[in-house]
Amino acid sequence: xxxxxxxxxxxxxxxxxxxxxxxxxxxxxxxxxxxxxxxxxxxxxxxxxxxxxxxxxxxxxxxxxxxxxxxxxxxxxxxxxxxxxxxxxxxxxxxxxxxxxxxxxxxxxxxxxxxxxxxxxxxxxxxxxxxxxxxxxxxxxxxxxxxxxxxxxxxxxxxxxxxxxxxxxxxxxxxxxxxxxxxxxxxxxxxxxxxxxxxxxxxxxxxxxxxxxxxxxxxxxxxxxxxxxxxxxxxxxxxxxxxxxxxxxxxxxxxxxxxxxxxxxxxxxxxxxxxxxxxxxxxxxxxxxxxxxxxxxxxxxxxxxx
Amino acid sequence: xxxxxxxxxxxxxxxxxxxxxxxxxxxxxxxxxxxxxxxxxxxxxxxxxxxxxxxxxxxxxxxxxxxxxxxxxxxxxxxxxxxxxxxxxxxxxxxxxxxxxxxxxxxxxxxxxxxxxxxxxxxxxxxxxxxxxxxxxxxxxxxxxxxxxxxxxxxxxxxxxxxxxxxxxxxxxxxxxxxxxxxxxxxxxxxxxxxxxxxxxxxxxxxxxxxxxxxxxxxxxxxxxxxxxxxxxxxxxxxxxxxxxxxxxxxxxxxxxxxxxxxxxxxxxxxxxxxxxxxxxxxxxxxxxxxxxxxxxxxx
Numbered sequence: 001x002x003x004x005x006x007x008x009x010x011x012x013x014x015x016x017x018x019x020x021x022x023x024x025x026x027x028x029x030x031x032x033x034x035x036x037x038x039x040x041x042x043x044x045x046x047x048x049x050x051x052x053x054x055x056x057x058x059x060x061x062x063x064x065x066x067x068x069x070x071x072x073x074x075x076x077x078x079x080x081x082x083x084x085x086x087x088x089x090x091x092x093x094x095x096x097x098x099x100x101x102x103x104x105x106x107x108x109x110x111x112x113x114x115x116x117x118x119x120x121x122x123x124x125x126x127x128x129x130x131x132x133x134x135x136x137x138x139x140x141x142x143x144x145x146x147x148x149x150x151x152x153x154x155x156x157x158x159x160x161x162x163x164x165x166x167x168x169x170x171x172x173x174x175x176x177x178x179x180x181x182x183x184x185x186x187x188x189x190x191x192x193x194x195x196x197x198x199x200x201x202x203x204x205x206x207x208x209x210x211x212x213x214x215x216x217x218x219x220x221x222x223x224x225x226x227x228x229x230x231x232x233x234x235x236x237x238x239x240x241x242x243x244x245x246x247x248x249x250x251x252x253x254x255x256x257x258x259x260x261x262x263x264x265x266x267x268x269x270x271x272x273x274x275x276x277x278x279x280x281x282x283x284x285x286x287x288x289x290x291x292x293x294x295x296x297x298x299x300x301x302x303x304x305x306x
Numbered sequence: 307x308x309x310x311x312x313x314x315x316x317x318x319x320x321x322x323x324x325x326x327x328x329x330x331x332x333x334x335x336x337x338x339x340x341x342x343x344x345x346x347x348x349x350x351x352x353x354x355x356x357x358x359x360x361x362x363x364x365x366x367x368x369x370x371x372x373x374x375x376x377x378x379x380x381x382x383x384x385x386x387x388x389x390x391x392x393x394x395x396x397x398x399x400x401x402x403x404x405x406x407x408x409x410x411x412x413x414x415x416x417x418x419x420x421x422x423x424x425x426x427x428x429x430x431x432x433x434x435x436x437x438x439x440x441x442x443x444x445x446x447x448x449x450x451x452x453x454x455x456x457x458x459x460x461x462x463x464x465x466x467x468x469x470x471x472x473x474x475x476x477x478x479x480x481x482x483x484x485x486x487x488x489x490x491x492x493x494x495x496x497x498x499x500x501x502x503x504x505x506x507x508x509x510x511x512x513x514x515x516x517x518x519x520x521x522x523x524x525x526x527x528x529x530x531x532x533x534x535x536x537x538x539x540x541x542x543x544x545x546x547x548x549x550x551x552x553x554x555x556x557x558x559x560x561x562x563x564x565x566x567x568x569x570x571x572x573x574x575x576x577x578x579x580x581x582x583x584x585x586x587x588x589x590x591x592x593x594x595x596x597x598x599x600x601x602x603x604x605x606x
Binding site: 014015018019021022023026029030031137138140141142143144145146149152153157183240241243244245247248251252262263266267271274278281282285286 | 343446541543582590
């Protein structure tokens with residue numbers, strides 16, 4: 001197991017390097033010369049050249065990338081062109097809020113998705129199955145931001161149960177997490193149903209029934225445990241969807257996370273902040289998938305040895 | 307078929323092979339008609355396509371013409387869906403919006419499919435360093451969550467319909483590319499591909515004639531899913547101002563303008579919202595139906 005974890009950690013290195021390369025290329029793909037922008041309209045050609053040299057923009061791209069990595073290793077992502085604060089500090093203030101949103105949505109969507117999926121699989125072909133899968137495909141089709149808006153109309157403006165925006169009280173987490181979870185819960189319900197149905201056909205399930213186990217135990221301990229293997233992969237992949245979705249949901253609820261920070265930075269053309277938020281989100285995504293892979297190996301010992 | 311051969315042998319005539327199986331399209335339609343998701347999805351999706359194609363005829367007003375005197379009017383006989391905060395006719399905006407949606411879905415899928423097919427075929431067929439290079443590029447794309455990738459592209463290129471198409475299209479390269487690469491790797495082992503190469507067929511011919519037809523079904527199924535995903539992501543990004551800019555009648559952008567009036571003018575958010583849901587539901591059902599019909603192995 002330890003050997004597997006080490007090997008998997010090693011495999012994460014190229015992915016993380018790839019992410020850093022992607023984010024670095026993003027900056028160099030931006031049209032316009034950052035030195036000219038920083039220097040302002042009144043700067044002379046010499047001043048622009050000086051800034052260019054200072055930023056290392058007169059170096060070839062590979063050298064620039066190495067310097068970017070070096071700064072990254074020292075924990076620096078540059079400073080915001082708007083607030084002149086270190087980008088990592090800006091992100092550190094807000095990241096916990098995004099993480100709380102995403103993790104809350106992971107838990108909610110997984111619990112709801114797996115429960116609905118198991119229910120539909122058990123009731124296969126019956127009214128309960130059709131109803132659950134009907135709800136699931138609706139959940140796949142209605143945009144989360146629309147659910148967010150209707151949630152605000154019903155629960156905030158009319159019933160006054162939940163706040164419209166911000167992250168000041170536990171109640172303010174409810175609507176954003178629900179709106180973010182919906183799509184993911186639908187995906188998980190569908191995957192759970194089909195992997196449960198696949199497991200239902202296996203011999204060991206017939207054995208479990210034949211030895212007289214109660215149906216409840218057969219489904220939960222024997223079927224679901226095996227069906228969890230494909231489901232856990234989806235949980236990891238869906239975490240990426242939830243992180244991306246948070247970038248939209250945060251902007252509806254005035255949520256103080258990195259998604260709102262990123263979108264505001266895009267409007268302000270504050271590229272170091274945009275770069276930083278994309279990098280942090282992608283690295284988080286890679287680390288979560290690493291964790292899922294390790295969990296997966298623990299769940300299914302066959303993976304460790306192949 | 308066997309019966310006719312035997313008869314011709316008995317009568318000492320040259321055997322003529324007549325393929326009496328119904329042709330592929332007819333049997334596809336027959337199976338499709340028995341799949342409820344396929345039928346409902348087809349109806350909804352065709353409805354959206356027709357709305358897009360006939361927008362100039364259906365729309366009662368100019369979708370971007372401002373009429374300040376008629377702002378925020380509820381649905382009525384002159385303004386079926388009411389008007390927005392600039393007095394623009396919402397029905398006409400929603401109808402024209404279907405054109406933007408269909409363009410976004412179709413073009414982003416086309417960009418994805420064409421890039422994915424070329425790269426996936428090259429990676430799978432040539433192997434070696436070509437495969438390494440292309441596969442690592444796919445890994446790089448997949449390191450980013452889809453929506454984050456799109457936001458990064460929009461941050462660089464600026465918000466517009468074309469840039470959304472570029473962002474979703476590029477991301478799709480990796481999805482289709484991996485799918486096709488995998489199919490090529492398994493097809494390459496088959497006898498018919500070996501036979502084609504043995505008689506001297508060029509690589510491009512082997513790929514186009516012998517490998518590609520075998521991967522069409524999963525590509526079509528994936529395309530339905532991607533079309534729906536593009537509509538959802540596109541409207542979401544337009545909603546927060548990173549997609550199609552106002553005053554274009556993009557559904558998500560219309561909903562964004564209605565956000566300030568959700569307490570008083572519900573129609574600005576409700577109608578485009580319902581249209582997005584119908585369009586995406588249609589294409590998702592179509593995808594589910596196609597999966598049942600085209601790929602029996604993937605059936606539950």
